[in-house]
Amino acid sequence: MIRISLDLMGGDFGPEVVIPGAAKALERHPGVSFVMFGQQEKCAPILARYPTLRERSVFHHCEIAVAMDEKPSQALRRGRYKSSMWKAIEAVKAKEADVAVSAGNTGALMAMSLFCLRTMANIERPALAGIWPTLKGESIVLDVGATIGADAQQLLDFAVMGGAMARALFEIERPMVGLLNVGVEEVKGQEEVKEAGRLIREAGLDTINYYGFVEGDDLGRGTVDVVVTEGFTGNVALKTAEGTARQIAQYLRSAMSRTLLARLGYLLAKEAFDRLREKMDPRKVNGAVFLGLNGIVIKSHGGTDAEGFAAAIDVGYDMARNGLTQKIENDLKEYHARHSSSAGPEAA
Amino acid sequence: MIRISLDLMGGDFGPEVVIPGAAKALERHPGVSFVMFGQQEKCAPILARYPTLRERSVFHHCEIAVAMDEKPSQALRRGRYKSSMWKAIEAVKAKEADVAVSAGNTGALMAMSLFCLRTMANIERPALAGIWPTLKGESIVLDVGATIGADAQQLLDFAVMGGAMARALFEIERPMVGLLNVGVEEVKGQEEVKEAGRLIREAGLDTINYYGFVEGDDLGRGTVDVVVTEGFTGNVALKTAEGTARQIAQYLRSAMSRTLLARLGYLLAKEAFDRLREKMDPRKVNGAVFLGLNGIVIKSHGGTDAEGFAAAIDVGYDMARNGLTQKIENDLKEYHARHSSSAGPEAA
Incomplete structure (x- = not known):
């Protein structure tokens, strides 16, 4: 079973798009469950409209939402440890979710993902793959x-x-x-x-x-x-x-x-x-993946609608189901093993 | 009257495209005249099909044609001073033409234009403007x-x-x-x-x-x-x-x-x-311009047809008619005059 953590407050429309998007994704992948982070008073009424989704989700209240125009450094200062974006990423670190999806501001998402999940061994900087x-x-x-x-x-x-x-x-x-x-x-x-x-x-x-x-x-x-x-x-x-x-x-x-x-x-x-x-x-190709971190984070377009956000969840689902992080780790290990042995063949 | 020098041998189809292209351009700008450079035996039979164009053109035989896949350094060695591409550029330097147009290989055209025309004062490197x-x-x-x-x-x-x-x-x-x-x-x-x-x-x-x-x-x-x-x-x-x-x-x-x-x-x-x-x-927007040289050189797509090549000539015509080189020189002069005076206002 794939568990997906969601930053409900990300994107131009926040929970208005993220929650219906999750409902659509759940129809396609009925085995999925969600961990959700957002402001209770804004999210609860919307979530109430999707009883099937609510049944498959755990909701956590977060007071702080990262703004779309916030600078990454500012977002980190204000939202680290407590914003819905941070909490969604942290759920991946804590192994409570297999992948995090956010439509929030790219720079902040990048900064928080890097800070929370850290890069894999031998990787200096992550990349955003579209x-x-x-x-x-x-x-x-x-x-x-x-x-x-x-x-x-x-x-x-x-x-x-x-x-x-x-x-x-x-x-x-x-x-x-x-x-x-x-x-x-x-x-x-x-x-x-x-x-x-x-x-x-x-x-x-x-x-x-x-x-x-x-x-x-x-x-x-x-x-x-x-x-x-x-x-x-x-x-x-x-x-x-x-x-x-x-x-x-x-x-x-x-x-x-x-x-x-x-x-x-x-x-x-x-x-x-x-x-x-x-x-x-x-919208069909929405969902870019941060590669090189100890966990999978998916960035959705901020301006997308529910259909588009569901596509980003689909990407996250595929990545988690196919063990992306493990695949990258193995491939990097293989490369570095070869690389160091080829650098000193006599030592082998 | 605008005078345009043409490298008849440039592009994937050479004179087969360049000459009919020039004929089309001449219909649009009847006042234009051409200086043409190419291999006599290949170009003369084609040119003979366009009597009006032939009347408005001076043809010069050049034995050497720069190949589309030639490295710029190689093209320079083999074709400097004597290839149709070089001669077309040189006509601009010698003030026999107001602008040169070639569909030849970009790197070679760039290298030869730079070598022959040199950059304007205060310009370190030319740019190709599309x-x-x-x-x-x-x-x-x-x-x-x-x-x-x-x-x-x-x-x-x-x-x-x-x-x-x-x-x-x-x-x-x-x-x-x-x-x-x-x-x-x-x-x-x-x-x-x-x-x-x-x-x-x-x-x-x-x-x-x-x-x-x-x-x-x-x-x-x-x-x-x-x-x-x-x-x-x-x-x-x-x-x-x-x-x-x-x-x-x-x-x-x-x-x-x-x-x-x-x-x-x-x-x-x-x-x-x-x-x-x-x-x-x-083809409608064919014709990129090398900016920053002491003369105007237009690069046409190598794979274009006569219509496309005519569009590249149109661009050259407009640039020459509107005194592009002079405009750039004036603007650069104005900038550098301001720039040096603002760097040392007390000296003024």
Whole structure:
């Protein structure tokens, strides 16, 4: 049985979205149970509307809620040990939950997760891994904004962790992993990226298939299962793709409403448009995963609705069910065992 | 009268695309004349098919053509002083042309342009500025891949140069300029970007309106006229947007061909779909500009067709007609005059 802890106060709409989202997720995974943290007076009336969910949940009152615009340092000072966000994460640390899900502010969630759960052995910094819809299905892209910059070793760690997540999420044995780079000949890529490519090749990892460099247009194409990049570029790429999708949707809407014939055509093809809308629905791929911590924390979009929040819970459910943390730990251990033995083969 | 020098051998299709492209551009700008460089035996038969164009052109035979996969250093060694690419750039230096256009390999074009034209005073490195279609029209994004990384001062130079280009291209008096950054609170952005923001504010430039930071999704939204970033992120963002557009076009095609009703709807709304296709046509925004050199060089996509190459010529035409180089030089001069006087106000 998977136990999920929820920060009911996170996101633009707090319990109004989180609780209905949990109810939807429970329909899909009836075996799940919830540990919930939030302000009693706001949450109880909403929870009362979902008797099945209430039956599968333990509710804890927390006075403090982290604000969406609070600075991480401020959120930590004000909300550590007592906010609904902190308590949700702490439940994972205390083994009362297998995964925490919050739609709260990313920086605060990152800071609190790091402070509470700490990074795994040999991991310097966690990464935020997003799920990217592609022409072939889905890929994992990391880091989409946990930290800015990454050296070659950190990029290698991202490759190992992203590979473990792909095995957990897509159930592929040896996921294909690529490093995001630019194709322009003169520049031939960032030094860190080139160095990371060398390190990954030399490491001869059994858990991933190293593809080599990929470019921005390989993201949507689904060239590889896992795309590795540092957090600044990853965040810009993610938001650029989201923005482009919205832009095209806007073009499409305005084209389809311009003439009578176009409107008629739209009506006839409505089912196809609905399918397209579903394909492009950002809520379907909601739920980014903090990788590299001693526990699983899922970040949902702050502005999502119940459907979107349920998708984030789905991701958390899959990660917990497939033992993501254990997979990452094993893969990292294997890499470091090989790495140290290859560094001193005579000692073996 | 604007004179345009053409590297006939550049791009995946060389003169097969460049010459018909020039013919199209000439129809739109009948006052233009061309200086052409390429292999006689390949180019002459094609040029013969366009008598009006031939009349407005001077053709020079060049034995050497830079290959699309040649490394810049190799291209420089083999093609300096004698390749069609070099000769097209050199015509700008010798004031025989106002602008050079090539669909040849970006790295080689960059290296040769830099070597031949040199950077303007006070400019350390040139930037490649692309034109980005937005919901409001078009924006300029730089650097989309000339060099990797940029310090705060270089980002400020990009802002000044991009502003000058926006004034030349969009005929806006004080274009709105933003710095590309990430919105995640914890990270609060790259150090160089934050520092560049401070520098630009302090500089109090008359030639641009500084907006502040923008994020990836502001690109398609058209929040600002000019988006400034370093070449790695800019290149990834550009290719991610192109890839996302192709991905959605593919979804749309497959949705519209799935059922009979959808196909019928598509037929009725065909005009609207054509309009959408035109909106999304990457050929319409072909033509990136190297900024910061003593002369204008336009880079066309290597894989474009005649229509796309004509669009790149259009960009070159606009840049030359509006005196881009002069505008940039003036703006840089103004900035540096202010900057040195503000550094030592007592000396004034």
